[in-house]
Amino acid sequence: MKSSGTKPSTSKIRKFFKRLFARKIVIFGAVLVVVFVLAALLAPYISPHDPYKQNLKLSFAKPSAQHVLGNDELGRDIFSRIIYGARTSLAIGFVAVMIAAGCGILLGLVAGYLGGMVNSVISRVMDALMSIPAIMLSLGLGIIFGAGMTSLMIILGLATVPTYTRLMSAQVLAIRNSDFINAERVLGASNIRIMFSHILPNCLSPIIVLFTMNIGGTILAEASLSFLGLGVKAPMASWGAMVNEGYSRLITNPVFALAPGICIMLLVLGFNILGDGLRDVLDPRLRGSI
Amino acid sequence: MRTFRKGISLVVIAFLLFLTFACSDSGSSAKTPDTTDAAALPSSTTTATAEANRGGVLRVAFNATANCLGYPGGLATFHEYQMVEPVVESLGRYDESGALIPYLAESFETDADALTLTIHLRKDVTFHDGTACDAEAVKWNLEEFKASGRSEINAVADILVKDPLTLVLQLSKWNNSIADAVLFTAGRIVSPTYFKANGKDAAIANPVGTGPFKFVEWERDVKIVYEKFDDFRIEGQPYLDGIEVIFMPDITTIISAMRAGEIDVIGTVNGTVVSAMEVDGLAPISRPLTSGTVMFGVMPTSNDPSLPFYDLKVRQAISHAIDAKAIAEMYKSQGWAYSNQWTPPGSWSYNDETVGYPYDVQKAKKLLAEAGYPDGFSCKGYVNSGDVKLMEITQAYLAEVGIDMEIIPLESAKENEMTGINGTWDGILRWAGRGEADIAPVYARTLTDAGVRCVGGVLHPKDVKELIDAAIGAKTFEEKVKISKELSKKVIDDYCLLVPYASVSSQFYAAEKVHETHLGYYHISSWTPELAWIEK
Numbered sequence: 001m002k003s004s005g006t007k008p009s010t011s012k013i014r015k016f017f018k019r020l021f022a023r024k025i026v027i028f029g030a031v032l033v034v035v036f037v038l039a040a041l042l043a044p045y046i047s048p049h050d051p052y053k054q055n056l057k058l059s060f061a062k063p064s065a066q067h068v069l070g071n072d073e074l075g076r077d078i079f080s081r082i083i084y085g086a087r088t089s090l091a092i093g094f095v096a097v098m099i100a101a102g103c104g105i106l107l108g109l110v111a112g113y114l115g116g117m118v119n120s121v122i123s124r125v126m127d128a129l130m131s132i133p134a135i136m137l138s139l140g141l142g143i144i145f146g147a148g149m150t151s152l153m154i155i156l157g158l159a160t161v162p163t164y165t166r167l168m169s170a171q172v173l174a175i176r177n178s179d180f181i182n183a184e185r186v187l188g189a190s191n192i193r194i195m196f197s198h199i200l201p202n203c204l205s206p207i208i209v210l211f212t213m214n215i216g217g218t219i220l221a222e223a224s225l226s227f228l229g230l231g232v233k234a235p236m237a238s239w240g241a242m243v244n245e246g247y248s249r250l251i252t253n254p255v256f257a258l259a260p261g262i263c264i265m266l267l268v269l270g271f272n273i274l275g276d277g278l279r280d281v282l283d284p285r286l287r288g289s290i
Numbered sequence: 291m292r293t294f295r296k297g298i299s300l301v302v303i304a305f306l307l308f309l310t311f312a313c314s315d316s317g318s319s320a321k322t323p324d325t326t327d328a329a330a331l332p333s334s335t336t337t338a339t340a341e342a343n344r345g346g347v348l349r350v351a352f353n354a355t356a357n358c359l360g361y362p363g364g365l366a367t368f369h370e371y372q373m374v375e376p377v378v379e380s381l382g383r384y385d386e387s388g389a390l391i392p393y394l395a396e397s398f399e400t401d402a403d404a405l406t407l408t409i410h411l412r413k414d415v416t417f418h419d420g421t422a423c424d425a426e427a428v429k430w431n432l433e434e435f436k437a438s439g440r441s442e443i444n445a446v447a448d449i450l451v452k453d454p455l456t457l458v459l460q461l462s463k464w465n466n467s468i469a470d471a472v473l474f475t476a477g478r479i480v481s482p483t484y485f486k487a488n489g490k491d492a493a494i495a496n497p498v499g500t501g502p503f504k505f506v507e508w509e510r511d512v513k514i515v516y517e518k519f520d521d522f523r524i525e526g527q528p529y530l531d532g533i534e535v536i537f538m539p540d541i542t543t544i545i546s547a548m549r550a551g552e553i554d555v556i557g558t559v560n561g562t563v564v565s566a567m568e569v570d571g572l573a574p575i576s577r578p579l580t581s582g583t584v585m586f587g588v589m590p591t592s593n594d595p596s597l598p599f600y601d602l603k604v605r606q607a608i609s610h611a612i613d614a615k616a617i618a619e620m621y622k623s624q625g626w627a628y629s630n631q632w633t634p635p636g637s638w639s640y641n642d643e644t645v646g647y648p649y650d651v652q653k654a655k656k657l658l659a660e661a662g663y664p665d666g667f668s669c670k671g672y673v674n675s676g677d678v679k680l681m682e683i684t685q686a687y688l689a690e691v692g693i694d695m696e697i698i699p700l701e702s703a704k705e706n707e708m709t710g711i712n713g714t715w716d717g718i719l720r721w722a723g724r725g726e727a728d729i730a731p732v733y734a735r736t737l738t739d740a741g742v743r744c745v746g747g748v749l750h751p752k753d754v755k756e757l758i759d760a761a762i763g764a765k766t767f768e769e770k771v772k773i774s775k776e777l778s779k780k781v782i783d784d785y786c787l788l789v790p791y792a793s794v795s796s797q798f799y800a801a802e803k804v805h806e807t808h809l810g811y812y813h814i815s816s817w818t819p820e821l822a823w824i825e826k
Contacts, residue, residue, distance in 0.1 A: 052686065052689075053686075054683065054686040054687075056613070056616045056617060056619070056620045056683070057616070057620075059620045060565075073679060074679075074682060074683055074686065147699075229675060229678075229699065233696065233697060234678065234681075234682045234685060234697050235682060235685060235686060247542075248541055248542055248562040249562055249565065250542065251542070251545060251546075251566060251569075252562070252565045252566055252569055253565075
């Protein structure tokens with residue numbers, strides 16, 4: 001019985017991945033993401049040097065056999081710092097989006113299901129937040145929470161909450177009066193049970209797509225804030241901060257800024273392509289649009 | 291499939307571009323331009339050459355802005371002093387050896403017994419508004435300087451106008467640095483007539499001096515325009531038709547503008563500029579100075595018993611933990627010279643017998659253990675948000691001995707508050723101080739109760755104060771040198787009140803066609819716009 005129960009599930013997963021990777025560009029996106037995730041996870045094992053060990057004699061040293069991308073101002077190995085920078089970017093990207101999704105889904109669920117005054121208040125607050133440019137909102141929150149990795153996660157998460165709230169709210173409004181929800185009500189199910197056991201699972205597909213695509217956006221936002229000096233604290237490696245340090249030497253030694261810049265581009269590209277692929281699979285109306 | 295290929299192609303192109311840049315060889319040998327030579331005054335040959343090349347407008351770019359141009363006491367930064375030099379002359383300047391010489395003044399003399407400084411002015415010098423630059427005008431300038439709250443000439447009790455060209459400054463007590471303070475720092479002379487007719491705000495924005503150039507306009511944060519003053523007191527000078535001071539906040543823009551020939555001189559200090567100019571084969575027109583430099587280092591809070599740095603051993607430990615020599619060497623091309631004391635190396639007050647704290651991690655750990663911190667401790671490191679890198683280097687060194695320093699970047703206003711008269715800090719401060727040969731008055735600004743800068747977070751030892759007073763009050767130069775050297779050693783070896791890294795002389799670059807500016811040559815705060823000329 002057990003095996004017969006898992007067969008349809010395994011088959012569904014296989015079908016899902018078959019559809020997802022039907023386009024080779026999605027495979028490319030997934031490979032990019034996997035490469036960077038693996039680099040982040042295995043950073044201590046694959047980094048050729050300690051990313052925090054300074055050697056002032058190697059300040060701004062050009063690429064060599066020992067240091068393939070050269071050394072930064074403090075003589076730290078740039079390649080190793082890029083590998084560790086992947087950790088920072090991915091950690092901030094995932095956690096910030098989790099915070100955004102968690103808060104946004106909850107608020108959207110409550111607003112959409114309860115409607116009325118609750119919906120109006122939550123919607124207007126979200127509208128107000130969305131009227132502030134994301135970078136301004138992040139800077140404002142940055143002043144409140146200060147610099148640092150935890151602060152960055154919270155700042156970037158909170159700045160993205162309205163997107164999830166509105167999407168979730170719209171999804172809930174579309175299905176809250178469906179027959180299967182009404183049937184639950186007639187059977188005496190509580191609002192909490194209806195919201196979390198019946199409505200939420202049926203609204204998750206677009207959220208998953210948004211989640212994936214937002215990771216790329218959040219990584220980009222982290223890089224922007226780090227570039228502006230509001231990012232992670234020294235000596236932690238961050239791609240945005242590395243671009244900031246390197247851009248003034250773009251003319252004399254472009255590697256310093258270009259190497260982390262290309263990493264940001266590739267990782268964001270990977271997440272965006274993967275998000276597009278997921279959207280393609282989960283929303284049949286858009287299939288074939290990328 | 292086609293989309294996939296496009297995506298792959300884009301990435302491959304990006305990688306190829308990256309590799310092209312990465313593998314490009316941007317180094318080249320630097321050649322020395324024949325811009326400024328060592329002579330303070332032009333020889334007959336250079337004068338003739340300057341005459342032959344008369345005309346043109348010199349464009350000097352700074353990445354700093356100005357807040358005041360023409361009010362006594364309002365000039366605060368060395369950039370402001372440089373920017374107004376074409377218009378506002380100083381009573382004195384420094385020569386090749388670093389000695390104060392009269393410039394706008396004809397001569398001066400001090401009398402330690404009579405407690406006086408006498409200044410003789412030149413005849414027939416007029417301001418750009420046509421009024422006379424006489425003893426009354428100079429007296430008004432010095433009094434206004436004091437009234438603005440500046441403390442440099444507080445020792446001057448009274449100013450007596452003996453005749454239209456002679457002033458006698460009566461001192462409250464003997465101060466052998468008073469001539470420098472009066473003639474160079476405070477002695478930037480502007481027209482009192484203009485000030486009285488137009489008010490302070492107008493004077494701040496419209497400098498009316500006696501210099502070789504007249505003020506034309508100041509477009510804030512964009513540029514200052516000066517034109518030649520035809521009635522300049524030195525016949526035949528200036529050689530240029532005008533000078534434009536251009537504000538460029540972005541270093542990359544400054545470099546690009548220099549390469550495009552849009553500016554002639556870079557009047558700023560920055561490692562990126564240095565690297566770019568080396569690539570272009572330009573050497574700095576400035577030279578390492580033994581006075582008028584900026585000293586860099588860190589200053590732990592030494593007067594708060596609740597902090598580890600209150601313990602002398604901890605201060606000595608962090609000094610041993612930081613390889614200041616390596617830091618100075620790294621920035622050597624930017625004009626850094628290692629110093630183990632708060633005095634520029636090579637200056638007469640530099641004490642070769644100061645032992646200092648050579649880089650020694652084991653000794654640092656031992657001292658920390660003796661002080662009761664065998665596993666180190668956590669602390670804060672405060673630094674201006676625009677200059678975090680030096681603290682990152684410090685942070686990495688301290689981490690090696692177990693000190694976990696969290697870097698706190700500060701906005702300029704917060705930094706000024708923290709380092710101001712009533713401010714303090716609780717940890718390690720990125721310290722920048724004046725590097726002068728005559729160091730005692732500079733020490734007094736920080737290491738005594740009457741100090742004004744970085745004064746609230748540091749001990750004020752009684753014997754240091756006594757030495758400062760003795761150095762300032764010394765009646766002979768030999769005595770002053772002896773006490774100043776003793777002071778330099780005591781502050782470091784006995785009290786370890788700061789961890790000096792280096793004395794930094796500003797680096798200035800000029801196009802090869804530019805001559806005789808002497809920017810960063812005699813003193814960081816002065817140059818010679820009247821002698822400058824551009825080769826045609």
